Amino acid sequence: MFYDRDGFIVTDEKASADELKSLHKLIGKVRTDIEAFSFNTAVSAFMIAVNELYDLKCNKREILEPLIILLSPFAPHIAEELWEALGHKESISYAEFPEYVEAYTVENNCTYAVSFNGKTRFTVELPLDMSREDVDAHVRGLEQTQKYVAGGNIIKVIVVPGKIVNVVVK
């Protein structure tokens, strides 16, 4: 996340919602766990978050800086080293514990089961607040939809918000 074969790769790009979600879930968890002296569960939370961020190929300062601060009480040497690599001149010991923003951790998407004439064929992840019309349009435009329509005509698309899309084909 910090380095690749060619060197330091941290960027100043804006973090994605998924990245922020991983980070803030971790901030919340680490804070509560430290306050409760439940250090073993905090260590597990680090493992989960690091795996998620690794999968997201996250190399953004906006995420990595707070991540390193969170890690510093547990693994202070590597935290200092990375902190320095991020361009800081002062010890990480007196940095500020990142603020937890609950909004980032809220689930924004939901999974729609898409069925054709009552038979569920596939699922699709869509934003929770997407309007009926937009869901309708989005599903119509999907490649998979074309496959199941297979030459027929779409008579109607029924959207149950947050749950199901039923495509009636003739």
Next chain:
Amino acid sequence: MDYNFKEIERKWQSFWAADQTFKAEIDSSKPKYYVLDMFPYPSGAGLHVGHPLGYIASDIYSRYKRLCGFNVLHPMGYDAFGLPAEQYAIQTGQHPAVTTEKNIARYREQMDRIGFSYDWSREVRTCDPDYYKWTQWAFLEMFGSWYDNAAQKARPISELEAAFAAGGSDSVDAACGDVKPFTSEDWSSFSDKEKADILMQYRIAYQGETAVNWCPALGTVLANDEVKEGYSVRGGHPVEQKKMTQWQLRVSAYAGRLLEDLEDLDWTDSLKDMQRNWIGKSQGAEMVFKVSNGEQEYDMTIFTTRADTVFGVTFMVLAPESEWVEKLTTPEQKAAVDEYLVMARKKTERERMAETRKVTGVFSGSYAVNPLTGGKVPVWISEYVLAGYGTGAIMAVPAHDSRDYAFARHFNLPVIPLIEGCDVTESSFDAKDGIMCNSGFLDGLTVKEAIPAAIDYVEKHGIGRRKVNYRLRDAIFSRQRYWGEPFPMYFKDGIATPMTLAELPLELPEVDKFLPTETGEPPLGRAQDWTYEGYPIELSTMPGFAGSSAYYLRYMDPHNSEALVGREADGYWRDVDLYIGGTEHATGHLIYSRFWNKFLYDKGYVCEKEPFRKLINQGMIQGRSNFVYRIINTNTFVSYGLKDQYETTEIHVDVNIVHNDRLDLDAFRNWMPDYADADFILEDGEYICGWAVEKMSKSMFNVVNPDMICDTYGADTLRLYEMFLGPLE
């Protein structure tokens, strides 16, 4: 890319040291937070695996609090006086100071490698004269104070003298020993020595006679937990109960406050319960029984929590150490009693309390008169009664107390039931439940009504009075050892006299050997010219808990040469916000420290009445064990993945010869002679071990030296590993 942890960890450890990153200074713009580890005794074995668990946890918390904007005080030091260094000195002639210094250097090196954020500029060592000056100072303060029960606080002894001069002994309600009442006229007629003896009964640090665990071979008094089954834990020498004049601290005076103030502390319930049991409050009554040995009659005071059961008293019991034993043993019984006392002397109190099944005792030959019934009952002696509980004498009600019951059945003494319908044919009826019978004026009342009714009656008839009793004892404060703080006291014409503050620290003198003298005096008896203005100085030294009782205060202001802790530092840091350490200190150190703190609070030297706001006990450290699987009746070991195809026994294997759950076969063959010709059934050319997380112990071969992990994987890995092993408590 490679992560060169050795270089990087060394780099940051040097940076923190040079930068003084963790040096804490008073800063009123920030809230303070004080995180304290119980400081270690620097033993020769180095830091053991249990230490880092708590230290890492407290370090994580300290670093977290800094990130949250707190001004964190996180110090470390050494509890450096103690018996092991002294025993080593006796064996080798090596001065304990030298051994201690060496061990401390080793501890420091080990701690530095783990990357703790201690403020080392505040380090304390209890054996350092600049430190123990303040231990001696506190002792002198206690010597110069008495405890006012009415005001519930310690006050200067000069105020007591003034009160005696004005109104005699009845003018004060003080925590004190046995004092015969005297008038103000008596007081002014007393000699200096008489006055000194009386004041000694009131001082918070005082000299008094007490039963101690005496080990002749070690030439010293031992604490209860240093004795097991009549032998010293160290060395296995016989230990006996002996009466000796010892310095003591009047901790019992603080029992009520030590109990009440537990309420406000953020400690676990189990720890609070341990302290509550140790303090052992019971409400009841003191009652006077007439006793007679056939020649002389005495008034004997006993304490009971069950005044309602006086009608069921069928005998009395004395503790073997009780002074009543001598008075009440008749000539006919003397031989039997003496024999019994010799036997009882070999056991410590704790053992006596624990041994409930074995009933022992001897009849004194004397009788007591029940003050309510006028009935005559025998007086026995038994070790199940402890000298320090109440008055060391009890009234026995076998129908309603299980220990009295066992005793009565064993010695064939009568059992009189006092509650309607209760069955006492097999055991006593201990519950405070039911309707009274066989109890004169109490008949028909419930037990709960009868208890206060009986006490009222007793008070009204001048037989006794209401009383709160505590199990907590005064702390014995003398040790006949070398490696401890000397007492800044000398004996002028037989009167214990304090040195002036200007004389402090009174430094430990050099001695030729660290053993008692030929005449049986403590090692300080060997010191040349151990006198003050021509008078002999006290020869015993202070116990281990002296130096650890106020160390948390010294960290606040470690270089102050004028006070244990200055006002500004005390006012800012106040108390320990988080204290981490083992439960083994639940009733020792944690009682003494609280007592010490309350005393200093009474005297206005510290601003908080309790020293440790939140306390966490780190648990036993968990370890990750490895297993090999031996096919039954063979010396063939089968790899983990194939073991189900055979009948095997699971055997612990030393985790130090297993890497990534793969067994080092050569190392295994060399590990124990039995395995020298072991065969293996491998999978993919390797032997895979099984694993489990268990308590870390030598018998499970899962003990990992922190140095080893630091060397192989680095300090950050050690920290994460120890935290990941399991919850802290």
